[in-house]
Amino acid sequence: MLAFCLYNLxxxxxxxxxxxxxxxxxxxxKARKVGWLFGALYIxxxxxxxxxxxxxxxxxxxxxxxSDEGAYLMMCKxxxxxxxxxxxxxxxxxxxxxxxxxTLNIAAGVFTNDIFKHFxxxxxxxxxxxxxxxxxxxxxxxxxxxxxxxxxxGGIVEVVLTVAALTGGALYLPPVWAMFSxxxxxxxxxxxxxxxxxxxxxxxxxxxxxxxxxLDRAGEMAVGVGLPVLLLAGFEAYYALKKHTDERYTxxxxxxxxxxxxxxxxATPENLRALQIIATGIVAISTLMIILGFLADFxxxxxxxxxxxILLLGSVMMVQVSKLKKxxxxxxxxxxxxxxY
Numbered sequence: 608m609l610a611f612c613l614y615n616l617x618x619x620x621x622x623x624x625x626x627x628x629x630x631x632x633x634x635x636x637k638a639r640k641v642g643w644l645f646g647a648l649y650i651x652x653x654x655x656x657x658x659x660x661x662x663x664x665x666x667x668x669x670x671x672x673x674s675d676e677g678a679y680l681m682m683c684k685x686x687x688x689x690x691x692x693x694x695x696x697x698x699x700x701x702x703x704x705x706x707x708x709x710t711l712n713i714a715a716g717v718f719t720n721d722i723f724k725h726f727x728x729x730x731x732x733x734x735x736x737x738x739x740x741x742x743x744x745x746x747x748x749x750x751x752x753x754x755x756x757x758x759x760x761g762g763i764v765e766v767v768l769t770v771a772a773l774t775g776g777a778l779y780l781p782p783v784w785a786m787f788s789x790x791x792x793x794x795x796x797x798x799x800x801x802x803x804x805x806x807x808x809x810x811x812x813x814x815x816x817x818x819x820x821x822l823d824r825a826g827e828m829a830v831g832v833g834l835p836v837l838l839l840a841g842f843e844a845y846y847a848l849k850k851h852t853d854e855r856y857t858x859x860x861x862x863x864x865x866x867x868x869x870x871x872x873x874a875t876p877e878n879l880r881a882l883q884i885i886a887t888g889i890v891a892i893s894t895l896m897i898i899l900g901f902l903a904d905f906x907x908x909x910x911x912x913x914x915x916x917i918l919l920l921g922s923v924m925m926v927q928v929s930k931l932k933k934x935x936x937x938x939x940x941x942x943x944x945x946x947x948y
Contacts, residue, residue, distance in 0.1 A: 688903030
């Protein structure tokens with residue numbers, strides 16, 4: 608459990624899809640707010656995700672095999688009125704599609720910018736875009752193939768835990784550690800990742816076949832997270848004895864000009880347009896919930912009440928976006944008041 612907690616800590620801090628949440632805001636202060644919000648939601652959201660299937664497991668203890676992975680939807684089917692189950696299912700599909708879409712875009716961007724352009728630095732923008740589109744398609748097909756193989760691998764829970772144990776600590780702990788260390792180098796980070804991945808793969812796939820010895824779930828997670836910690840701590844102690852400080856750390860974090868006060872970026876029209884789209888979507892979904900609530904055969908008050916709360920939040924968000932637009936207009940045309948109107 609301790610290893611899994613540490614894995615989630617570095618996963619949220621180092622995963623490319625999550626890092627975008629911190630880098631897409633205007634200032635370090637706002638990035639810190641994103642971090643606090645993200646952390647607060649992660650305290651609440653597991654209860655929302657896990658409590659319904661746990662309750663259904665009590666209601667229907669006869670679940671066996673992979674049928675328990677459908678417990679959440681079965682619970683929704685048991686307690687939600689007509690219409691709301693479809694809304695929940697649609698939300699789950701679109702949330703999954705959004706997550707996959709983000710991951711595919713990131714993977715294609717890394718492949719194009721960090722791998723393809725490294726070997727073909729003079730390639731044109733048109734060629735780079737073709738490679739990005741092709742890699743997106745390739746990664747998408749690979750994702751579908753893995754999804755089709757999930758049942759034969761023991762189910763999605765087994766796959767997620769296995770991937771976390773094998774790759775989580777090795778991939779995400781070294782770069783997160785390097786952000787707080789003045790001594791870690793590219794060599795130490797790369798060595799830690801490759802050694803950890805190699806040993807994890809050995810115990811998962813090679814050792815059971817050759818030596819008839821394998822690690823259980825707790826052992827996999829403990830080795831997957833504990834080994835990178837030991838390797839990084841060893842490098843840390845070695846570089847400390849050598850009194851070595853990586854110059855790139857000073858270049859990034861030691862520059863006094865990169866302070867919170869020096870960064871003052873205004874919300875761009877693109878930012879405001881995105882916020883407006885999100886607010887409009889929230890208002891539309893809440894309106895749909897209210898309509899479905901009045902059509903429901905039971906729990907009308909609960910559904911309508913929830914829809915009204917979400918509608919209020921969406922309306923407040925739209926008002927805030929409108930205020931930000933007015934502020935931007937005033938700043939843009941402060942020397943010509945006539946254009947403001």
